[in-house]
Amino acid sequence: MAKASTLGVWLLLATLAFVARAANVTVNWDITYVYNVNPDGLAARWVIGVNGSWPIPAINVTEGDLLILSVKNSLNVSTSLHTHGMFQNGTGYYDGVPGVVQCPIQPGQSFTYRIPMQQHGTYWIHAHYKGQYGDGLRTALIIKPKAAEVYKYDQEYTVVLSDWYHTPHDDLMVWFMSPYNPTGSEPIPDSTLINDNSDNSTFAITAGKTYRFRLINVSLMPSMFISIDGHNMTIIEVDGIDVQPYTVQSFAITTAQRYSILVTALNTTTQNFQFHADTDPSMLDFPDKCTKPNATATLIYNATAPTAVMDRVPWNMTFNDMELVPVVPVAAVDPDTSFELNVILNVFDDASNHATFNNIVYAAPPVTPALWTALTMGPQATDPTVYGQNSHPLVLQHNQMVQVVINNLDVKGHPFHLHGHVFQVVFRSTEAGQYYNSSIVIPPQPNPVRRDTVIVPGTGSAVLRFRADNPGIWLIHCHIEWHFEAGLAATFIEAPLEIQSRIAVPQELSNFCTNNGFKTSGNAMGNNGTDLTGYQLTAQPLSGNFETKGIISLVVTIVVALLGLGTVVWFGHHQ
Known part of the structure; x- marks a missing residue:
């Protein structure tokens, strides 16, 4: 009894200590333009920063804290912010996707995100509006665990x-x-x-100590290959999930992914060593046009020592993140429902190239953000029609095990990110042309890798599974920004009836929408039921037959050609 009592007191003290540590962390951002920024030394340009400066400082908090991110938009265009990788369980209205869970923050307006830190690990905050994070509106979000770290280290970067x-x-x-x-x-x-510099970033290193490097790829497009001259790297975290130690000499990190690695410093102070981040050339159509595809930083053991000149570690093209094993095991179980999403890139009837799932060009609802449709449509909220075809709505029942099959018909790899969840990667193709079908048997897996962003290889496939235990509206989309804006996304309408019973959107958010001309009830057009009068579909696939404009163009071309030929013949006869 004495031991039990002592344990109870210890647990109470630990709980009280955690409560004492939990805090409201307030960050004030005035989003502004910053001019004459030249991070690669090649050309100065404007960027989007905060409080008149750039790069934007990282945000460091502790699990259990409440992050209060107070934003003023001093740009001349709208904006919004997404905390990438956050579950937002119960607060999905702060997920930051305009037209889906919030209305855009227009010029001169202010908006406050109040986000509970329900996880720990390596994350980032970025604009979710027209690729603004590529212009600089992004920073790291580091969440320390409320308990001790799984792995010990002396310092982190x-x-x-x-x-x-x-x-x-x-x-x-x-x-x-x-x-x-x-x-x-x-x-x-x-x-x-690397850290907003092409070749001048440094990391101070003390011989014999162990360092944690938290890597975040915030690119608009390419994956990068990571290596450190003369050092091994031990992966210990992926997308916020602690994993069993996995030692590599190099590995790839695609856009939107995060890795933590442990690096044990050498017992030397006679040399410094380079850290390499090399752009994957296979993702670029014209890699030779990239002036500085490879960035370097330096591990400084001794400020007066030379930097070692070493043979480069070969790019580890065989590194397979599916071999990573989460520290906290979660077994894969058979799905209750499955969705097939085929990645198709093609020219559509607006004469533009679009990237799509199943030939649907994604666009957010035009009048009523999807969250408010789910909140106000009663039983009809389970009908995907009310959200409008353009948002590619996929309705999930509460607590279903959801399987998502992604068949990538494009020749290039694509990184796919799911909001509000991590997923298990239970299958990924290992050769070109291997698309998933029912003849492929997925064996029982006691603890498959979990993450929120996965690369699906060109002309290949992946099978993802997650539990629909977070009622809300969550995007799944390609994190190559060009493809997302071109339409490569779908919307999970997760447990809409539970949204109605569990999610209480702060009135200030609804007022913010109505004050900006959006509606906060009804279907995608703000109407009752399935009355979508006025709803316009986005670009549609070409039929494969001659369209009217094509026929007219062909006729005009033939007429012009005949007139030209007739003119040549006429001049020939009159010479």
Whole structure:
């Protein structure tokens, strides 16, 4: 009894200590333009920063804290912010996707996100509006655990990896969607950056100590290969999930993914060593156009010592994140429902290249954000029709085990991110042309890797599973920003009846929407039932037959050709 009593007292004290540590962490951001920024040393341009400066400082909090992110939009365009990787259980209205769970923060307006830190690990905050994070509106979010860390280390560094463009994102997006880009080639980044610098970042290292490096890829597009000259790296975290130690010499990190690695310093102070982040050239149509595809930082053992010149570690193309084993085991179970999402990139009837799931060009609801449709449509909230076809709504029942099959019909790999959840990756193809079908047997898996962003290889597939235990409206989308804006997304309407009974949206959020011209009741058009009068579909696939405009163009071309030929013949006869 004495031991039990002592244990009870210890648990009470631990609980009280945690409550005492939990705090409201207030961060004030005035989102502004910052001019004459030149992170790669090649060209100065404006960026989007906060409080008049850039880069934006990382946010560090503790599990159990409440992050109060108070935002003023001092841009001349709208914006919104997404806390990437946060479950937002019960607070999905702060997930930051405009037209889905909030209304955009228009110029001159202020908005406050109140986000409970329900997890620990490595995350980031970024704009979820028209690719603004590519113009600089992004930073790291580091959440320390309320208990002791799983792994011991002496010090840690946060490493933000990014592509960088000398041309603003909106201008590049116009070109990307233009009919004058018929092959759909994505814009080529000008440089690769480490902590917003191409080759001057440093990490102070003491011989014999162990360091945690938290890596975050915030790029608009490419994956990167990571290596450190003369050092092994031991992966201990992936997308906020602690994993069993996995030692590599190099590995790939795709856009939106996060890894933590442990690096034990050498017992030497005679040399310094380079940290490499190399852009994956296979993701670029014209890799030679990238001026600085590879960035370096330096591990400084001794400020007066030379930097070691070493043979490069080969890119570990065989690294397989599916071999990572979570510390907290969760067994895979058979799904209750399954959705097949086929990745299709093609020219649509607006003469632009679009990226889609199942040939549906995604767009957010135009009048009523999907969250308010789910809240106000009663039993009809379970009918995907009321959310509008453009949002590609997929309705989930509460606590179902959901399986998502992604068949990537494109020749390039795509990173897919799910909001509000981590998923288990229970299958991924290992060879080109391997699409998932029912003949492929997925064996029992006691503890498959869990993460929130996965790369699906070109002409390949992946099978993801997650429990629908977080009522809310959650996007699944490609995190190559060019593809997301071109339509490669779908919307999970998760447990809409539970949304109605459990989610209480603060009145200030509803008022914010109505004051900006949006409706907070009814279907996607703000009407009752399935009356979607006025709803316009996004671009549609070409029929494969001659369209009217095509026929007219062909006829005009033939007439002009005949007139030209007749003119040549006439001149020939009159010489």
